[in-house]
Amino acid sequence: MANTYVAIATQTLGSAAASVTFSSIPSTYTDLVLVANGRTDWTTNIYEALYCQLNSDTGTNYSVTALMGDGSAASSYRQSSQNQMEITRFNNSFSSNTAFGTSIIHFQNYANTTTNKTALGRTNNTPNGYYNVGATVGLWRSTSAISTIKLYPALGTNFVTGSTFNLYGIASA
Amino acid sequence: MAPILGIMASQVTGHLWAPTGAYDSIATTTVGAGGASSVDFTSIPSTYTHLQVRYLARGSFSGNEIQIRMRLNSDTGNNYARHLLEGDGSTAAAYATASGSLMALGSIPAATGTASAFGAGVVDILDYANTSKYKTSRTLSGQDRNGAGTIDLASSLWMNTNAVTTVSVFPDSGNFSQYSIVALYGIKGA
Numbered sequence: 001m002a003n004t005y006v007a008i009a010t011q012t013l014g015s016a017a018a019s020v021t022f023s024s025i026p027s028t029y030t031d032l033v034l035v036a037n038g039r040t041d042w043t044t045n046i047y048e049a050l051y052c053q054l055n056s057d058t059g060t061n062y063s064v065t066a067l068m069g070d071g072s073a074a075s076s077y078r079q080s081s082q083n084q085m086e087i088t089r090f091n092n093s094f095s096s097n098t099a100f101g102t103s104i105i106h107f108q109n110y111a112n113t114t115t116n117k118t119a120l121g122r123t124n125n126t127p128n129g130y131y132n133v134g135a136t137v138g139l140w141r142s143t144s145a146i147s148t149i150k151l152y153p154a155l156g157t158n159f160v161t162g163s164t165f166n167l168y169g170i171a172s173a
Numbered sequence: 174m175a176p177i178l179g180i181m182a183s184q185v186t187g188h189l190w191a192p193t194g195a196y197d198s199i200a201t202t203t204v205g206a207g208g209a210s211s212v213d214f215t216s217i218p219s220t221y222t223h224l225q226v227r228y229l230a231r232g233s234f235s236g237n238e239i240q241i242r243m244r245l246n247s248d249t250g251n252n253y254a255r256h257l258l259e260g261d262g263s264t265a266a267a268y269a270t271a272s273g274s275l276m277a278l279g280s281i282p283a284a285t286g287t288a289s290a291f292g293a294g295v296v297d298i299l300d301y302a303n304t305s306k307y308k309t310s311r312t313l314s315g316q317d318r319n320g321a322g323t324i325d326l327a328s329s330l331w332m333n334t335n336a337v338t339t340v341s342v343f344p345d346s347g348n349f350s351q352y353s354i355v356a357l358y359g360i361k362g363a
Contacts, residue, residue, distance in 0.1 A: 004358070005196035030201070030356060031227055063319040067260030067326070076260025080320045106313075108229035108293040114352050118229060118293040120315055135260075137315025137324045139290055170227070172201035172356040 004171040008032075011165045016041065019152035020165045027111035027145050029169030034105040034149065038163025039091040039098075040156030046130040048092035049154035050103055051084040054117065054140050056148055058083055061141045068134035085138040088123035092156060094130070100163065101125030110146040117146060197221070201356040208233055208348035212355040214340045219302035221359030226296040226342060228355040234283040234347035238316060238323070243276040243296065244341045245308060245331045250274065255329040262322065276329030279314030281344065282322075291353065292316030301337040308337055 006029070011020050025032070042048050053062075062085040065078050079086055091101030106120040121136040140146075149167070153159065202212045217224070232239040244253075255277040257268045270277070281292030294314030301308060308331040315324040331337075342355050349355075 004198040030354070063317050063322075065260060065262045065315060065317045065322040065324045067258065067265055067324045069265075074258065074260075074265035076262055076265045076324070078262030078317075078320070078322070106227075106293065106295055108227065108291075109354050112352070112354075114289075115229065115231075115291045116287075116289040118291055118315070118317065120293050120295065120313055122313060135313055135315070135324050135326055137293065137317045137322060139287075139317035139319055139322075141287075141289075141319060143289060170196075170358070171198060172227075172354075172358075173198040 006169045008167045008169050013159055013161055013163045015161055016158035018158050019150055020159065021148060021150045022167050023148045025147050025149065028171065029111070030109060030172040031170040032107040032110050033168040033170065035166045036103045036151065037100050039093060039100050039160050040153040041158050041160055042092035042153060042156030043094055046094050046127045048090045048156060049086045050088045050090040051152050051154050052087045053084050053150045054146050054148065055144055056150070057142060062138065064136050064138045066134060066136040068132060071131045085119065085140060086154060087119055087136055087138050088121035089125050089132050089134055090123065090153065091125045092127050093160065094127045097127045099126045107146055113143050113145055116141050116143060195361050197359045199357045199359050201354065204349045204351055204353040206351050208350055210348050211341050211343035212349065214357045215338070217338050217340065219336050222300065222362035223360040224298040224301045224337065224340065225358040225360060226340060226355065227358065228294045228342065229291045230281045230353035230355065231291045231350040232281050232283040232344040232347050233350050234344060235285065236283045237286040237318070237321060238280045239283040239347060240280050240345040241278045241294065242343055242345055243278055243310065245337050246335060246339050247341065248331070248333060252332045253329055255327065258326045260324045276310055276331065277327050278312045279325035279327055280316055280323050282316050282318055283347065287318035290316065290318045298337060304334050304336055306334060307332050
């Protein structure tokens, strides 16, 4: 049996960047896994999120359902008919935070052209003095195969230097 | 080839990481036009350390959503326990069942749910071939239907020390719909 968990592309930011895009994603895998370890330059408050757009679609074709724990309570929220998918929370630079947060995003059966696309996100982020753990499911109402993934901060202007983004492909038998 | 995350950390005592075959595809089922009441993986080899089930699925049940379940080694006895932490878009809630007859994974869209929406899940069955431990699964799953849906973190226990040789995944009622896909992977230790 072949090794089926393959690194497709890696981006390590040598300077601040407003977004990270993986394009020309081959359709030869079954699932995609995107691992982000980073932080944005947002300093205003503790909240930050990772926005995702697929295939450069800026229409209101995205929705999410999320589950979050913030150290004192668990909560759930929903966003419908959005221009982007808020797929996970993310670290920011509030209160001089220098820690990087981790998000792992699964895109199941991303290359099929029959079903809408569902993504699962997991986040562990630690803005200074504030902790957040959560899970999100996102829907992109499109049957197109995913060939481009764009990530960008919900609130900040840039991802900070040193943020890393790794895209993996999983091929099934 | 890349390692799955976490495996690289196991090299610290002198193991040379062997990149080939650390994460293998064992079997995949894509449901055809007639639907399927269950996806069963049988004769699972004991040569891996962990198993992972990944799915994208929808059900034929006549409702907006239906729960998705799992059994091991075809055991239908009351030998399972399960816990879920679930968000429904407004509230976070926790559920538990002791001495049940199945494992809980979460929910998937069903017949009257948003068209073409499928639910996704990643299920880990750790140390599945060990014959001294009860088996525990952990699941991240969710289904969003643009205005409805659920997100789940689930854990289930099979109170049996047998090595897992069969994994069955199925909707709680009705069938899996066409285009549902369930895949089984094996993860090796160093």
